[in-house]
Amino acid sequence: MTRVSRQVLALKRGFDLAFAEPRQPPSPQTLDLLQVRLGDDPWAVPLADVSGLHSGKRITPVPGHAPGLLGLAGFRGALAAVYDLPALIGLAPLSGARWLLLAAVRPVAFAFGDLEGHLRVEADAILPLGPEDGTAWTRGFIEDGRLRRPILHLPALLARLAQTNQTPQEGNDL
Amino acid sequence: MISGWTFGRRLAAGFGVACAVLLLIAGITYRNTENLVDTEDWVSHTYEVKARLADLLAAVTTAESNTRGYLLTGSENYLDTYRTALNNIKSAFDDVRHLTTDNQHQQDRLSQLQPVIDQRLDNLRDAIDTRRSAGAEAAAKLVSQNGSGGTMGKIRLMIADADQEETDLLHLRTAASRQATSFTIGVITWGALAGLAAIAAIGFLITNSLGHQIGSAVSHVESSAAELQASANQQAQSAAEQSTAMNEVSTTINELLVSSRQISESAQRVAGSAEQTASAARSGQGMVDRTNESIGGIRRQMDQIVTHMLELGKKSQEIGSVLDIVLELAEQTNILAINATIEAAGAGESGKRFAVVADEIRKLADRVGGSAKEVRTLIEEVRGAVNTTVMATETGSKAVDSGSRQFLDLSAAFRQIASLVGSTTEAAREIGLSTKQQTSAVDQVNIAIADVTQTARETETSASETLKTAQLLSSLAGDLLRIIRPGVGG
Numbered sequence: 139m140t141r142v143s144r145q146v147l148a149l150k151r152g153f154d155l156a157f158a159e160p161r162q163p164p165s166p167q168t169l170d171l172l173q174v175r176l177g178d179d180p181w182a183v184p185l186a187d188v189s190g191l192h193s194g195k196r197i198t199p200v201p202g203h204a205p206g207l208l209g210l211a212g213f214r215g216a217l218a219a220v221y222d223l224p225a226l227i228g229l230a231p232l233s234g235a236r237w238l239l240l241a242a243v244r245p246v247a248f249a250f251g252d253l254e255g256h257l258r259v260e261a262d263a264i265l266p267l268g269p270e271d272g273t274a275w276t277r278g279f280i281e282d283g284r285l286r287r288p289i290l291h292l293p294a295l296l297a298r299l300a301q302t303n304q305t306p307q308e309g310n311d312l
Numbered sequence: 313m314i315s316g317w318t319f320g321r322r323l324a325a326g327f328g329v330a331c332a333v334l335l336l337i338a339g340i341t342y343r344n345t346e347n348l349v350d351t352e353d354w355v356s357h358t359y360e361v362k363a364r365l366a367d368l369l370a371a372v373t374t375a376e377s378n379t380r381g382y383l384l385t386g387s388e389n390y391l392d393t394y395r396t397a398l399n400n401i402k403s404a405f406d407d408v409r410h411l412t413t414d415n416q417h418q419q420d421r422l423s424q425l426q427p428v429i430d431q432r433l434d435n436l437r438d439a440i441d442t443r444r445s446a447g448a449e450a451a452a453k454l455v456s457q458n459g460s461g462g463t464m465g466k467i468r469l470m471i472a473d474a475d476q477e478e479t480d481l482l483h484l485r486t487a488a489s490r491q492a493t494s495f496t497i498g499v500i501t502w503g504a505l506a507g508l509a510a511i512a513a514i515g516f517l518i519t520n521s522l523g524h525q526i527g528s529a530v531s532h533v534e535s536s537a538a539e540l541q542a543s544a545n546q547q548a549q550s551a552a553e554q555s556t557a558m559n560e561v562s563t564t565i566n567e568l569l570v571s572s573r574q575i576s577e578s579a580q581r582v583a584g585s586a587e588q589t590a591s592a593a594r595s596g597q598g599m600v601d602r603t604n605e606s607i608g609g610i611r612r613q614m615d616q617i618v619t620h621m622l623e624l625g626k627k628s629q630e631i632g633s634v635l636d637i638v639l640e641l642a643e644q645t646n647i648l649a650i651n652a653t654i655e656a657a658g659a660g661e662s663g664k665r666f667a668v669v670a671d672e673i674r675k676l677a678d679r680v681g682g683s684a685k686e687v688r689t690l691i692e693e694v695r696g697a698v699n700t701t702v703m704a705t706e707t708g709s710k711a712v713d714s715g716s717r718q719f720l721d722l723s724a725a726f727r728q729i730a731s732l733v734g735s736t737t738e739a740a741r742e743i744g745l746s747t748k749q750q751t752s753a754v755d756q757v758n759i760a761i762a763d764v765t766q767t768a769r770e771t772e773t774s775a776s777e778t779l780k781t782a783q784l785l786s787s788l789a790g791d792l793l794r795i796i797r798p799g800v801g802g
Contacts, residue, residue: 256646
């Protein structure tokens with residue numbers, strides 16, 4: 139049996155198994171995360187902090203001096219400001235924004251480069267930050283294989299944006 | 313100039329000069345003899361004139377005397393003689409006149425004499441007639457009246473004058489005859505002496521000249537005989553050497569003949585081998601042609617493989633496009649599942665079942681996405697393999713092209729080999745034929761050399777004979793030299 143045949147067989151079994159296993163409701167102690175890559179670093183974003191994931195949206199630039207603001211985009215009949223997520227957390231700005239995360243609490247979207255997938259972890263899998271890891275928009279991290287993936291604290295980032303928008307002359311540093 | 317004349321020409325010239333001298337003498341003598349004969353004729357002519365004058369005088373006298381006899385006797389016998397005398401007178405007178413036609417003086421004298429004779433004869437006839445008619449006395453009387461003595465005397469005188477003139481002419485002509493005779497004798501005598509002297513001189517000159525010339529020629533003959541002798545010796549020696557050399561050449565030719573036959577046999581074997589090689593080359597060429605056709609089939613198959621591979625690559629690309637759509641769908645499904653999860657979380661307790669379905673959908677989308685990525689990887693591998701196969705096939709096609717060209721070259725080489733082998737076969741046959749002809753020619757050369765050897769032997773024999781002949785010629789030259797130059801030579 140060739141490698142392709144084995145892969146096809148494994149895929150077929152996976153499908154069959156997926157539809158054959160009893161449905162297990164998600165445990166209340168689990169946390170759904172999106173695996174994203176900001177810059178060259180792996181990050182995780184809790185699904186609870188977002189209201190939607192979109193790709194390929196057209197971003198219309200708007201005049202202004204808000205740091206990380208890329209423009210406006212339409213989401214199901216509503217406009218939302220789109221920010222450069224890596225730039226907001228102090229990384230290199232995006233060269234092309236493909237993915238957009240729409241925040242759950244405010245019509246604000248965050249653009250990032252690559253979506254790595256969905257990850258469901260137990261609550262106790264979230265590790266606390268050390269003194270050296272602490273930032274305002276990070277609330278822990280998980281061990282994803284050999285990777286150390288920080289969990290983005292999106293409400294803190296929105297709060298800082300709101301604060302920044304109220305006092306726009308404070309500078310680029312959030 | 314004379315020194316360049318030939319022997320015959322000199323003799324002819326000498327005899328010619330002698331003959332010319334003799335002819336000159338003979339001509340002069342002939343001319344003098346003719347002159348002498350003429351002179352003698354004229355002397356005889358004069359004698360005849362004198363005789364006829366005497367006859368005329370005698371006839372006149374006879375007529376006178378017989379007339380007197382008739383007159384005295386009356387006999388008719390005297391008249392017969394008288395008549396005969398009359399005829400003699402006429403005949404003699406006519407002869408004299410005829411004989412003296414060249415002498416006008418005598419003709420004039422005869423013209424004077426004739427009437428005198430006629431007168432006298434008339435007197436005589438008158439006397440006869442008178443005697444016959446009147447008798448003797450009348451006749452005597454008539455005779456005494458006519459006075460016959462004066463007429464007869466005149467006739468005698470005139471005939472004597474004529475005779476005297478003839479006598480004078482006779483003297484002159486006799487003297488001329490004697491002079492001519494004397495001159496002829498002188499010419500004959502002195503001419504004979506001169507001819508003898510000329511012949512002697514010519515003989516001396518010819519003898520002397522020929523002696524020198526023949527002596528010189530004999531000397532040359534002697535030296536030539538000596539040279540001929542030396543040459544004959546050398547020729548005999550050369551002939552002997554040639555005979556020996558011809559024997560050696562004949563031996564060599566025999567060896568060459570054996571070699572030629574061996575070459576001919578070898579050429580025949582080469583021709584046979586070349587024919588077998590040509591057959592093998594033709595077979596090889598046929599095999600190459602068939603192989604070339606097979607290569608053409610392989611090339612067509614490879615072209616089809618390339619076409620199929622390219623088609624496979626194209627299909628793989630199309631599969632990749634479809635797979636992109638599948639990936640896009642999986643991604644969108646994943647997005648929808650994530651969004652459904654988000655929405656289900658927002659729906660509270662009622663959304664939990666929906667969250668489960670959304671989670672399954674998301675897992676399914678993840679699997680589909682992962683499988684699609686693996687399929688993409690496989691397709692990329694297939695495309696890579698196709699590209700590698702196409703490249704390998706193209707390389708193989710190039711190799712096939714190269715092989716085809718090499719087979720074409722090989723086919724051309726086989727054809728060239730077949731052609732060259734054909735040429736070799738033809739050349740071998742020509743060599744065999746030429747060698748046979750050479751063998752035949754060598755046979756003929758061998759025969760010719762045998763003939764040459766025989767000729768050399770004959771030449772040697774002939775040279776010996778030539779040597780003897782040269783010695784004999786040298787001896788004869790010495791003898792001849794001694795003949796023409798006594799006291800010279802050994």
